[in-house]
Amino acid sequence: MSTEKKQFTVSIYTENNIGLLNRISAIFQRRHMNVESLNTSPSEIDGVSRFTLVVNITESQMKKVIGQIEKQVEVIKAYYHTEDEIIYQESCLFKIKSELLFDERQIQNIIKDSNARIVTVNKDFFAIEKSGRKEEIDLLHRELYVFGIMQFTRSGRIAVTKDEMKISTMLKAFQE
Template identity: 60%
Template sequence: MKRNQTYTISIYTENNIGLLNRISSIFQRRHINIESVNVSKSEIKSVSRFTILVKLREDEVKRILGQIEKQVEVIKAFYHKDEETIYQESCLFKLSSDLLIDNDEIQRVINSSKSRVININKDFFVLEKSGTKEEVEELYHILDKHGIMQFVRSGRIAITKSEMRVSTMLKELEN
């Protein structure tokens, strides 16, 4: 039996109310956990892109894509293995400003983690980090020892390593 693997699913859609709910219910009905989801506009005018991260077998991903593409607003859906994509996550940490003044280690952590301070005031500062899930988690564990006031993290965003002319594909589908 084949093992579960991480797949990035990209879904190109019209931007309609309720579509996120219908797409997530496809996973819910099959008791499949979505690791992360991100929705944004795509490189094609008036087309949105869902980026969904799941851990499944390849045959399951193919079945899911078939169900997703049955949704009227879905233009096309693709799936990719990690080695076929370039991906990142972003996160923000809110930390006490005292840490910047009283703790030399925090400056070293900021520099070595390639994160950056994007806001400072007398009570707190906000640190931004983009990177792999592992890099984000590593920074979280380091900063957690110093007291994180707030933390938020995006879902995966990804593009394919190979040329994938989605606009051309979509124009061909329209014809």
């Protein structure tokens, strides 16, 4: 097993209970591991939540962490995936002064070339939404930064596996 750090996407299927996020983050904190990205959402099964985390650690560390996560009472199942095993996206919003949209022709080209979309425009500001890979969002941020960004936020990673996951069968049984 490799001792080199790699980026892993972790999928954790859970009951939706208060305090679970704190306990999961504590598992990483105790080991001095940084969580790069975190997203929580409903899963494909009613009543089951899904946490999606991104971490840079060794595979042996990842296996130990998965074991600790699965010891949490509310956790149904936890998985980890490498980059080539998943399809993933992030999403972001930029808020920029409206005058730039009309005065700086280059901004319109940046928006068009990045496949971003304008979601609102008023006299003071406009908002742009972009979904894509981390690198695409980072590039758009660098391009817009020189014009001045009033506000910026990005989501955590969301991901699905390329291969079928047997979790759906397990979750249906859990639901009954």
